[in-house]
Amino acid sequence: MSLHIEHLKSEIQKIASEKSIYKYDVYGSQKEENSASAKNKEPFSLTSSIRAFLILRVWNIKHQVGVTRTSNLTNEGLREAFDLAKSSSEFGSLENIYEFSNECQKEIQKIENKNEINKIATIQDLVKEVIAAEEKILNYSDKFKSVPYNKVSESISSRFYFNSDGAFKVENSQMSFCYFYPLAQEIEKKTRQSGQLEIAKNFSSLDVSGCAEKAIVKTKNHLDYAPIKNGKYTVIFSPEAFLDLINAFSNFMNAQNILDKKSLSHKESIGKQIANPEFCLLDSPLHPKNISSIYFDEEGTPTREVTIIENGILKSFIHSSYTAKVLESQLTGHAHIGSKVTVSPHYLHVKSNKKSSNTKNYLEENNLIYIESLSALHAGVNELQGSFSLPFDGFYINENKKISIEAATVAGDFLALLNDISYIHGEEVVTPNGVSPEIWVKELSITGL
């Protein structure tokens, strides 16, 4: 990649000194990415990019912080960024003083082999695979009309953090992903769509063909469908669906949202029972199966595993260095720097505290809804109210039959849902978003089209 981080660091040091700025820090990243799609067995939407950005924070003599984000990394652009950050520091808070993280100088414990970077796949390599996979789907059956959303991509990137006190961290990573969402139709039935996303450490270990096969199976399962009667049902969330839901309501664990009074929790919520007593939730950025694991957050704080809910009891929030100081908690490594430092989870891990030997099979139960995937989370979640009303792809389970549901929404209250969990399956599934078993919830409202 084109950006030399050591050089950038010394250039920034020089400009800071010329401009008499004695305290600053920088978080940034550069990324090279190639991607390709296919349309009717031809290459489509081929893209490549080499881009970088950084976020610069400067402290003025009153300890107010000013920030600028820039993708203009020329000397001229960096100077402009310093000037803007300095002038915006005049609006920085005098009460909520940000400081460097206490752990920004701390060494990071690296996972073995994680940072091995291979040469990035060429577009031609990607094209070959994506066309073969699209072809496999289209040739599977004439019910499969097209694959409007498909992509194979690989990227290599470097994240970096440094500050005027000498902290300096760089992390290189590589990731590859693919997805296929075919449209298929039975005669005299509606067009149906489902699909599959796969993620891998690099392109050579990405199973593109396997992803296409899973997309075929998932879509095929929805070709024959029936409407669902409105009412209250016991609902089983797939691991992917449950993780989507919990991420959408992550303000309940977010310390900055709590300080802003924009959370379903309060600072006194720690120690309270908020979920079924078997339910446990961790944030586990360094989980060995997490392809997109990161070692440090944007303040340079090392990331780590954090227990958020244990035995249904809220144990910890996720923090930036500022929220940890205000709420007198340990650092957790979840910060995103900016004029206001924000917080978000990395890789959630849902599990039961029981090792159940008799795992339930939902196919043996009656009158259940199985939610395979949720959609439109940006529109159907009211994270401040705690309510949701979301369209989903799923099945009605009854008398040993699994029937695709034509179209429906599931509605409820997130906090009530945590308490209404009736069963946590014993088998944990690794997904791109986290790890979770299937979660059974009683009495959720289902509305069919």
Added chain:
Amino acid sequence: MRNILSMENISQINYSMQTAIFDNSWREPLSLLLGLGRAAGADFIEFFLQRGNYVSSLIENSKVTAITPSLSLGAGVRVFKGKEDCYVSTNDISFNGLKVILEKALNIHSLNLSHNRIISEINLEPLRDYAEIKQKSKWLSHCSSVSEMCEIILKLNSAQQNSTRSLQSATTNGFRDWQEVMVASSEGVFAKDIRLNQSISAQVFCEDGAHRTSSHSRLGDASNPDFFRKLNTQEIAEKLSETAGNMLHADFVSSGNYPVILANQFGGVIFHEACGHLLETTAVQRNSTPFADKKGKMIAHENLTAWDEGSWENGFGSIEMDDEGMPAQRTLLIENGVLRNFLCDRTGNLLTGHPRTGSGRRQNYTFAPASRMRNTYIAPGKFTQEEMFSSIDKGIYCKKLGGGSVGSTGDFNFGVEEAWLIENGKITKPVKGATLIGQAPEVMQRISMSGNDLEISAGFCGSVSGSIYVTVGQPHIKVDSITVGGR
């Protein structure tokens, strides 16, 4: 001026274009690069250059909690070989940086810069400078300073706090997004523009025991440096608090099928999501719209006519030219229920044959352009609100819609921020938790009444070419039956 070069000369050329402004100094390097691409065998090459200066101010409960300036600079090149295209982007807009991305794009098509070729520069049109025509060069300096912006946003935040009961938090956010863009293509296009989008949004979150609600409002404008100075902060705050007050203790709506009246302004998001996206040639190309073969056919109720305006004065989605350098146009989408036009960009034209409409848009240089909406609205009809409400015995009035989305199969959904029951032609009590779900082709046939009170609203639209500014709008409309998800 050189017109013919050999490849050997290229490495000796050292162009020094103005990096602080996109002007005529870019003509020579861009025409040479375009010529290089053509000589290598590409059918069409297009450079897009962009510089951005953005600042946002966040005020929470009377305190300035974030001032976030952001500077951006970058370029992208799109290269077509036959109907196949590729897009490569970079932060490095030096001559060499642009040459690197051109070479990379050519390589994707298995083309390369051969050393013994003769290069003919592309004859670019005289710079079509929309910034100069409309005197936009002073826009940035005429905008509210960060300090003035903060003062106005603080005033709104304070009004939100004073007028809202059971308030937990009041958040107000404003931004100014200034962009300078330049497009040069091997067909001779050479054009630049300056764009200015400003917006303010306010949100209140209220809690009373177990009852919680939030309400949100946004105003936006393109091309008016005085936008913040002209805001009526008191009026914005009062409307917001009224919605929050109405909804805080509301019961959850019972799910079912109802006749629905959708209010004007942001109610237009239903047309944007449920129909507008399906009329973009991006969807036709992907075979992901049920309307692909319906041009000239009835796709909606005969009472429905809809437009997409490219350049409305102050419309949040207005542009003078699109991101392919084509002047924006006024596009008739549906006329009395009949599909008249798709929104089309260059790729769409090439792959579907529909005429281009000046709709090639993107968030910034990191995205290739795609056919996207601008200011989209349902035209006013003849009905009064009274006539529409009196036609319903039991239904739902969606006074304020939230966001929504539509999938490839035409299934859509929308959250409703403020909803009321209609009983015997009258609005009776507020209900919360409503979601509208349905199938676009079916719902378009059920819009049986359009009111005479068209109003528009600013919004954001996320799709294949990133997040862009748009306007949605409509008069009050009646949908005969729609599924309402609730508890």
